[in-house]
Amino acid sequence: MEKDFKIILFYKFTNVVDPQAVVLAHKSICKDLGLTGRMIVASEGVNATFEGIGENIEKYKKFLKSDELFADIVVKESVGTGSAFPKLKIVVRKEVVTLEAGEFDVAKETATRLPASELQKWYENNEDFVVLDLRNDYEIKSGKFDRTIDPGLANFRDLPKKIKQLKSLKDKKVVTVCTGGIRCEKATCLLKREGFSDIYQLKDGIHTYMQEYPGGHFNGTLFVFDNRMTTDVVPNSKKHIIGRCVFCGVPTENYCSDDSTRPSRKLLCCRYCFEKEKDHLRESVSVN
Numbered sequence: 001m002e003k004d005f006k007i008i009l010f011y012k013f014t015n016v017v018d019p020q021a022v023v024l025a026h027k028s029i030c031k032d033l034g035l036t037g038r039m040i041v042a043s044e045g046v047n048a049t050f051e052g053i054g055e056n057i058e059k060y061k062k063f064l065k066s067d068e069l070f071a072d073i074v075v076k077e078s079v080g081t082g083s084a085f086p087k088l089k090i091v092v093r094k095e096v097v098t099l100e101a102g103e104f105d106v107a108k109e110t111a112t113r114l115p116a117s118e119l120q121k122w123y124e125n126n127e128d129f130v131v132l133d134l135r136n137d138y139e140i141k142s143g144k145f146d147r148t149i150d151p152g153l154a155n156f157r158d159l160p161k162k163i164k165q166l167k168s169l170k171d172k173k174v175v176t177v178c179t180g181g182i183r184c185e186k187a188t189c190l191l192k193r194e195g196f197s198d199i200y201q202l203k204d205g206i207h208t209y210m211q212e213y214p215g216g217h218f219n220g221t222l223f224v225f226d227n228r229m230t231t232d233v234v235p236n237s238k239k240h241i242i243g244r245c246v247f248c249g250v251p252t253e254n255y256c257s258d259d260s261t262r263p264s265r266k267l268l269c270c271r272y273c274f275e276k277e278k279d280h281l282r283e284s285v286s287v288n
Contacts, residue, residue, distance in 0.1 A: 004054040005080030007037075007226070008061070009207065011096060011182040012073045013045040013106040019092045022046065027090045029063050036085035037226075040093045044106070046070070047096035047182055049226065051084045076180055076207050078233050084226040097182050100157045104189035111188035113203035114175055116212045122175075123217045129173040132166070134159065134183045135223070138266040142230055142243040142253050143220030145177060145206075156183055163194050173198045179222065181205035207233055215239065221253050229255045229284050247273040255284040 016022055019041040026039055030050065035057070037050035050060065057077075065071050104110075122129055123146065131145040140150050149169070151162045174196060176184040184201035191199055202209060210218055215238030221230040230253050232239060241251040245268055252270040260280040267281075274281055 003082065005051060005082045005084075006054045006057040007049065007051045007078050007080040007084055008057055009049045009076045009078075009180050010064075010073050011045065011047040011180065011185075012070060013096070013185060014069055016041060016043050016045060016069070019043060023090050023092055027088070029060060030088055030090065033057075033060055035060060036088050038085070038088075039090040040096050041090070042093050042096045045096050048090075049085075051080045051082070051226070074204055076204065076211075078207070078231055081228060084228055086227070097186055098155075098157050099159065099186050099190065101160045101186075101190050104186060106185050106189060109189040109192060110185050111176065111192060111199045111201045114200040115203045116209040119175060119202060119209065120213055120216060127173070129175055130169065132169065132174050132176045134176050134178045134187050138255075138268075139179075139223035141268055142255070143206075143218060143222050144242070146217045146219070156187075159187055160190065163191075170195050171197060173200075175200045175202055177202045177206055179205050179224065180207050210234065210236075223255070243268045245270040245273055247277060256281045257284050 022041045033052055033056040035050045035052040037048065039046060039048035052060065061075055064073065129147065131148045133140050133144060133148050133150055134153070134156065136155060137150060137152050151166060153159060153162065176188055176199065178184050181204050188199055188201050206218060206222055209216065210222060210233040214234050214236035219240065220242035221232055223229065224231050241253055243251065243253050245252045247269060250270050252268055254269060254271060255266050256269045256274055257264045258267050258281055266284055269281060
């Protein structure tokens with residue numbers, strides 16, 4: 001009988017008094033349940049994505065929400081493969097998502113959260129707004145919203161250096177987006193401090209929008225940091241491929257790693273060109 005695998009994604013900014021204790025507790029139950037994936041714990045909160053057999057994922061979710069600190073946490077789900085992650089890694093870090101822009105009181109400073117349904121209405125009503133995508137530049141190449149502005153981030157922590165280039169957006173209506181919402185939570189704190197006056201963040205990220213509006217105003221597929229590399233989240237008969245092979249330009253959603261540069265960079269590359277260029281290319285794998 002084929003096993004039903006699930007992948008879950010969640011985060012929460014909250015005061016964690018003893019991060020190491022959280023690491024030990026979650027590492028223990030994840031090992032018992034046979035889950036793989038990664039979790040970052042910091043004094044500012046948690047950020048995690050795990051894969052496991054469906055019934056074991058449900059047991060983990062019950063454990064997670066039994067902790068008063070995480071009882072209201074939003075858990076996003078998608079279909080797993082059984083091989084999305086090579087191992088289990090749960091660690092303490094300084095930040096749950098690295099921005100290197102100082103400390104923020106995220107609960108008080110973050111931008112207004114815009115539900116997927118409201119963003120959909122904005123598109124339908126042709127409201128005047130832009131989408132600022134806060135993912136890495138290579139993530140955007142396989143999928144993005146209509147009206148997207150790509151700030152050209154090689155890494156999320158590059159955002160503070162890009163603020164001057166984005167100054168023309170300070171008086172526009174801006175919706176920030178990222179995969180699950182965590183990068184927007186922290187980035188909008190910084191953007192508000194820098195004078196962005198009409199700024200929102202997509203509540204629960206692109207993942208939730210794609211789940212609620214497949215074939216809507218997000219075009220292409222969603223890059224994810226596991227061995228799947230991309231996911232449509234839910235079946236989408238209206239999807240069209242927007243990614244293009246960097247070598248020949250044909251439509252593709254296949255990512256590879258280019259080892260001709262240091263650090264290695266992720267590229268969209270069709271199977272034909274991968275075979276041609278494979279002396280310095282390799283299959284992309286989970287980032288851990």
